[in-house]
Amino acid sequence: MTTSPWGFGLDRELLMVDEKLRDMVKSEEELLTEAAIHVIAAGGKRLRPTVTILSYKALGGTDIEKIIDIAVGFELIHSATLVHDDINDGGSTRRGRTTVYKKFGLHNAVVTGDFLFVKAFALGGTYDKNVVKTTADACQKLAEGEILQSSYRHTAGITLDKYLQVMRRKTAEPIKAGAMVGAYLAGGKPEEIQSMGDYGLNLGIAFQIVDDILDFTGDETKTGKTVGTDIKEGYLTLPSLLAIKDSEDSAGVIRGAVTNQELTSEDVRRCVEVVLKSGAIEKAKGMGEYYGNEALQHLGSLSNTPYSQSLRELVRKVLDRDS
Amino acid sequence: MTTSPWGFGLDRELLMVDEKLRDMVKSEEELLTEAAIHVIAAGGKRLRPTVTILSYKALGGTDIEKIIDIAVGFELIHSATLVHDDINDGGSTRRGRTTVYKKFGLHNAVVTGDFLFVKAFALGGTYDKNVVKTTADACQKLAEGEILQSSYRHTAGITLDKYLQVMRRKTAEPIKAGAMVGAYLAGGKPEEIQSMGDYGLNLGIAFQIVDDILDFTGDETKTGKTVGTDIKEGYLTLPSLLAIKDSEDSAGVIRGAVTNQELTSEDVRRCVEVVLKSGAIEKAKGMGEYYGNEALQHLGSLSNTPYSQSLRELVRKVLDRDS
Numbered sequence: 001m002t003t004s005p006w007g008f009g010l011d012r013e014l015l016m017v018d019e020k021l022r023d024m025v026k027s028e029e030e031l032l033t034e035a036a037i038h039v040i041a042a043g044g045k046r047l048r049p050t051v052t053i054l055s056y057k058a059l060g061g062t063d064i065e066k067i068i069d070i071a072v073g074f075e076l077i078h079s080a081t082l083v084h085d086d087i088n089d090g091g092s093t094r095r096g097r098t099t100v101y102k103k104f105g106l107h108n109a110v111v112t113g114d115f116l117f118v119k120a121f122a123l124g125g126t127y128d129k130n131v132v133k134t135t136a137d138a139c140q141k142l143a144e145g146e147i148l149q150s151s152y153r154h155t156a157g158i159t160l161d162k163y164l165q166v167m168r169r170k171t172a173e174p175i176k177a178g179a180m181v182g183a184y185l186a187g188g189k190p191e192e193i194q195s196m197g198d199y200g201l202n203l204g205i206a207f208q209i210v211d212d213i214l215d216f217t218g219d220e221t222k223t224g225k226t227v228g229t230d231i232k233e234g235y236l237t238l239p240s241l242l243a244i245k246d247s248e249d250s251a252g253v254i255r256g257a258v259t260n261q262e263l264t265s266e267d268v269r270r271c272v273e274v275v276l277k278s279g280a281i282e283k284a285k286g287m288g289e290y291y292g293n294e295a296l297q298h299l300g301s302l303s304n305t306p307y308s309q310s311l312r313e314l315v316r317k318v319l320d321r322d323s
Numbered sequence: 324m325t326t327s328p329w330g331f332g333l334d335r336e337l338l339m340v341d342e343k344l345r346d347m348v349k350s351e352e353e354l355l356t357e358a359a360i361h362v363i364a365a366g367g368k369r370l371r372p373t374v375t376i377l378s379y380k381a382l383g384g385t386d387i388e389k390i391i392d393i394a395v396g397f398e399l400i401h402s403a404t405l406v407h408d409d410i411n412d413g414g415s416t417r418r419g420r421t422t423v424y425k426k427f428g429l430h431n432a433v434v435t436g437d438f439l440f441v442k443a444f445a446l447g448g449t450y451d452k453n454v455v456k457t458t459a460d461a462c463q464k465l466a467e468g469e470i471l472q473s474s475y476r477h478t479a480g481i482t483l484d485k486y487l488q489v490m491r492r493k494t495a496e497p498i499k500a501g502a503m504v505g506a507y508l509a510g511g512k513p514e515e516i517q518s519m520g521d522y523g524l525n526l527g528i529a530f531q532i533v534d535d536i537l538d539f540t541g542d543e544t545k546t547g548k549t550v551g552t553d554i555k556e557g558y559l560t561l562p563s564l565l566a567i568k569d570s571e572d573s574a575g576v577i578r579g580a581v582t583n584q585e586l587t588s589e590d591v592r593r594c595v596e597v598v599l600k601s602g603a604i605e606k607a608k609g610m611g612e613y614y615g616n617e618a619l620q621h622l623g624s625l626s627n628t629p630y631s632q633s634l635r636e637l638v639r640k641v642l643d644r645d646s
Contacts, residue, residue: 028467081437107410111466121440121455122463139437144351147354148352
């Protein structure tokens, strides 16, 4: 991928991000490079670098060299967690491609994720203490979100509040950190950095909500993901949590499915149908809009530039995406 | 563990290391803290912090606060790799304790290792670019060593040269990095930093050779490890490689064992016996002495202080250890 999936005229910057990503994973051990490239080249949306770079530019940052490395660092952290997540979920495809876990085996997947973390560290560690602390804190929350999510796997015990805690930590905190670091490196004032962080946090939650909706409604040829994967893997997400509230019948089917570790495709299909019929998707979309709107509120004090405009448009694109 | 297993009057410093280690792994998610403490509290030899601190002091460093954080960082990296290694090896005990993998499961072990890496980054990233680069480069080599070792698992294809490459990268490079960082932070000259690095590298190889010997000769109540674990897990190490050269009969038994993924305890016992009878242990000890001596050579230009004396004694203790 060499052009921004979001538009915004960031083609040159995201090309630099991609070049740097590929450069960072060069290793004497070809297998390590190959496995790392396998996940990086799968593309993805480069949401984290996009937010980091736009935040930097929106706050007046002009030295692109100064922001690329940490933008790449956030993408490397994200890639590392994808590789390690796939081990947990036993997932065989991601973004329509075989996972590193399936293609290279358990041990190589563990080490490839570690390698991607190390390369993120090599980049992030060249910045000052504030950047290091913001980034490391986000990574810690990410790990905590993973542990929390895992503790509810194959149970029907997660509440809406706990679900939001997981999403916030796993997905939104690293995006928040990228937005804050962008603003900080541009020389933003403390309140500006905080506002960009709040923008990133809410954008991240909205992004994850849409992800969880697409797991029920998505076109598999566009998402590269089989519908119902979350249920199959034992996770209740926003749509299924809302459907459980809809009726006792729906709740029974969904609880039965998520706690069953031997679901057939037919079981999954039936559970997805129950969620789709319950009206939960519309409610979940409403919550996505809520967080999207919250994100926009935090852009209020930004001067009107092409970059602040792009940050606004990004919210809409995140909410309207179909892949 | 609150006293140095090596002596050297580093009790106070290693107590600080232990306190900082425990402090670093505090998390809102109790399970994460518990799993991290599980590996940290198992003790181990704290070789990496010991080398880092001694190197700093031997080069005249006096501000202990300045060196503790990175010494802890190296131990966190080591702990992270232990947790992830145990996943690969499916090992159920380490240092006589249940592994994180067996006690907390696959996913929690993956995330706990990541968490320990992140906390190392949080510490290492507060140092200057030279320290970050030295540390990150060592971590990359560590990952490369893991991949290289894994590529020979359950095969009889590894050569002595490749074995040494694996040991150098997996074990010796991080110890070398700790020694170099200690010397650098003490204000050592480039050639002094290089010498300390060469010391650490050779000490690390000697340490790993003794580890591999103890896998054949160790008293299980002292090592906490079952004799023959390397063979059982499919790895040829120095003693078995040397025994293969001893006779065609030995070679046949050992090659047969290491390529067999369904070894019984009796198969392992027989293979260990073949190695013990071959004279390979004595040759391996000779190689350990060689690297130990190389390590000592690189201390030649150090002024004679209690700390340079401790670095010398450490070589002997590493070579003579029985656990």
